[in-house]
Amino acid sequence: MRKGDGMRVGLALLLCAAPAIFGAINGTVVNETTGQPQGGVEVTLIHPGQDGMQQLGSAKTDADGKFSIDKELPSPPALLQAVFQGSNYNLFLQPGAPTNGLRFPIYNTTADPTSANVAEHMLMIEPTAKAIRVTEVFQVQNDSKTTYLDNNKGSIQFYVPKNADNASVSVEAPGGMPINRAPEKMSQAEMFKVSYPVKPGETTYELTYVLPLSETFTGKVFTKGKMRVVTGPGVTLDSPGLNFMGQEPKLQAHIYDMKSTSFEAKITGTGLIRQDDAATANGQGAPDEDTGQPNPEAGPARIYQRLPWVLGLTFGLLAIGGVMLYRRSAA
Numbered sequence: 001m002r003k004g005d006g007m008r009v010g011l012a013l014l015l016c017a018a019p020a021i022f023g024a025i026n027g028t029v030v031n032e033t034t035g036q037p038q039g040g041v042e043v044t045l046i047h048p049g050q051d052g053m054q055q056l057g058s059a060k061t062d063a064d065g066k067f068s069i070d071k072e073l074p075s076p077p078a079l080l081q082a083v084f085q086g087s088n089y090n091l092f093l094q095p096g097a098p099t100n101g102l103r104f105p106i107y108n109t110t111a112d113p114t115s116a117n118v119a120e121h122m123l124m125i126e127p128t129a130k131a132i133r134v135t136e137v138f139q140v141q142n143d144s145k146t147t148y149l150d151n152n153k154g155s156i157q158f159y160v161p162k163n164a165d166n167a168s169v170s171v172e173a174p175g176g177m178p179i180n181r182a183p184e185k186m187s188q189a190e191m192f193k194v195s196y197p198v199k200p201g202e203t204t205y206e207l208t209y210v211l212p213l214s215e216t217f218t219g220k221v222f223t224k225g226k227m228r229v230v231t232g233p234g235v236t237l238d239s240p241g242l243n244f245m246g247q248e249p250k251l252q253a254h255i256y257d258m259k260s261t262s263f264e265a266k267i268t269g270t271g272l273i274r275q276d277d278a279a280t281a282n283g284q285g286a287p288d289e290d291t292g293q294p295n296p297e298a299g300p301a302r303i304y305q306r307l308p309w310v311l312g313l314t315f316g317l318l319a320i321g322g323v324m325l326y327r328r329s330a331a
Contacts, residue, residue: 026101028064029041029065030106031065033146037065037066040060041061042083045069045074045078048079080093088197107199109197112146113148117225121221122137122230123227125231126273129270131212134164134210137204138223139202147197155196156194161190161209161211170208219262220262233253235270237256239265241258243257
């Protein structure tokens with residue numbers, strides 16, 4: 001080989017290796033289930049925008065779990081996404097933060113339902129002059145080091161009446177951005193599911209739909225654990241399947257405890273628990289389904305706008321439950 005040829009080969013090898021050496025974004029994918037670096041994982045740099053998700057570059061991790069993407073950090077928001085054992089994992093890249101030596105955690109997937117439990121379950125019924133707005137919130141807690149995913153049974157199961165309109169589920173995973181999913185029909189009548197991975201931490205599912213105006217409401221539960229039923233201060237429910245617990249101190253919402261897995265209640269009065277979206281209250285403005293990718297929006301996302309009253313109701317429920325336990329023990 002001539003001297004010039006050797007230099008050209010060396011230069012070509014250097015150029016091929018340049019992305020790995022001078023990559024603007026690099027790090028290690030770590031399997032938190034095993035505690036070891038994970039090889040063979042595709043990592044993609046994504047830039048969400050009004051025109052959808054733009055994939056700016058990708059790289060596959062080596063045997064040591066390392067990856068490098070030779071791209072400059074785009075304007076916020078930007079994130080890295082990895083797909084492992086059927087679940088998507090996102091690592092958000094904060095403006096001004098280092099983009100070298102990143103640690104990207106992922107987890108093994110399991111179909112064992114004991115790894116995830118419904119910690120809080122609330123059903124909010126809000127009749128208006130034109131329709132009944134229904135919101136059902138599941139807070140699912142995963143204290144394991146695996147991601148729960150069962151495509152057959154779904155992460156949660158829930159009841160949607162035949163005459164419901166604009167049914168949609170908003171999902172907020174730990175450290176993620178809310179996304180929308182359409183309910184998936186199951187074999188049992190009016191039973192639906194959402195097959196979204198439950199990662200370690202807390203995942204919140206918010207089901208919303210609108211019903212035609214009626215004097216009665218039927219509710220059903222397909223998950224383990226108790227569900228609390230909540231109405232606004234001007235709305236009451238009369239049903240042998242419900243036990244009135246009291247009013248939440250701040251919002252003055254009426255709180256009911258379900259006695260079994262279903263109930264039919266007579267509705268008296270109208271009113272919302274919170275005044276946040278008149279269009280949705282009248283059966284309009286339901287969110288569109290997306291593909292499971294993060295859904296950037298202008299302003300706070302829907303789940304964040306509702307977080308204060310959800311937390312308020314949660315603490316109110318705990319307070320009411322504590323008072324009832326005290327009264328029982330005193331008796």
